[in-house]
Amino acid sequence: MDKLLKTSFLGKTYPSPLVLASGVLGLTADSMKRVLDAGAGAVTTKSFGLEPRKGHPCPAILPFDGGLINAVGLSNPGVDEMVKEIRKLREQAGSSSGIFASVFGRTHEEFGEVTRRAVEFEPNLIEVNVSCPNVSSEFGTPFGANEMDVEHITRIVKKAAGSIPVSIKLTIHCPSLIRMAKICEENGADAITAINTVGPGMLIDTGVMKPVLANTVGGVSGPAIFPLALKAVYEICGNTRLPVIGTGGVRTADEALQMIMAGARMVSIGSGVYYGDIELFTRINRDLRSWMKERDIKNLKEFRGVVHE
Ligand SMILES: Cc1cc2nc3c(=O)[nH]c(=O)nc-3n(C[C@H](O)[C@H](O)[C@H](O)COP(=O)(O)O)c2cc1C
Secondary structure: OOOOOOEEEOOEEEOOOEEEOOOOOOOOHHHHHHHHHOOOOEEEOOOEOOOOEOOOOOOOEEEEOOEEEEOOOOOEOOHHHHHHHHHHHHHHHOOOOEEEEEEOOOOHHHHHHHHHHHHHHOOOEEEEEOOOHHHHHHHOOOHHHOHHHHHHHHHHHHHHHOOOOEEEEEOOOOOOHHHHHHHHHHOOOOEEEEOOOEEEEOOEEOOOOEEOOOOOOEEEEOHHHHHHHHHHHHHHHHHOOOOEEEEOOOOOHHHHHHHHHOOOOEEEEOHHHHHOOOHHHHHHHHHHHHHHHHOOOOOHHHOOOHHHO
């Protein structure tokens, strides 16, 4: 394992701090294996629930100058299919491969139920998606906006996850992100993933005079949200002791470095993969290494959270 990029996170060691974010290429063993081969330290599955879901009609994902807008609507094949796919990934990628399972539920109890099933394949982490912004027409306001919901779901999932660590994936759309992160910490969360997409927002196709998304509105991701995600990571790292997976707008080594300097333990990338290519992981790893070598920096610890000092 590369000494420079070696990353310890919740008792396990990963070959790189880079992670595939949930929702992009995280549905099949084959695509996740390709991402691991390209140099990601770990991959996060697409969020899955108890039952298969079709999600919203197309067009559901569109690029714009600042990144992507999406209203995929949590489409997924359900926990039983995902467990099979992830078992396959373990067989293909080896027992030490980094696999994070992203779960969601329609009710608090469903979060517990899907977690109980997901732990069957022993993921390295259960990531709890309480923050998807584009299913509000069906699910109402995301649970991540409400402190009591986050408190309850954190407790339920922790109990269901047993010895598997749990990260709560937060949204910035809540009255106080710092208070929300502290609630996760006080209720047993092992980590925070920050942030989910922002919004929802919307774009109009002036040619046909209609919203570009069939769902009209969708979550915004990519470069447009990088400063928001970075500040969220900075605030959570400054106010809790929980390790953070920094997520939002990262496409380059410089942006990954900024996340780590703000305190992130791992850095996950979603949209960057969608409109780039998976070699992005190889390139960012290479550029991180060069940046560290040029400064004679021996490991990530030397500059993690440096802007808090
Ligand atoms: C097409 C698409 C699908 C997504 N699906 C999920 C999902 O299923 N679960 C989840 O927690 N986040 C999902 N996200 C959010 C990403 O994991 C990530 O938090 C967000 O996009 C910000 O990171 P990025 O700018 O690197 O994409 C999705 C994002 C995109 C672009």
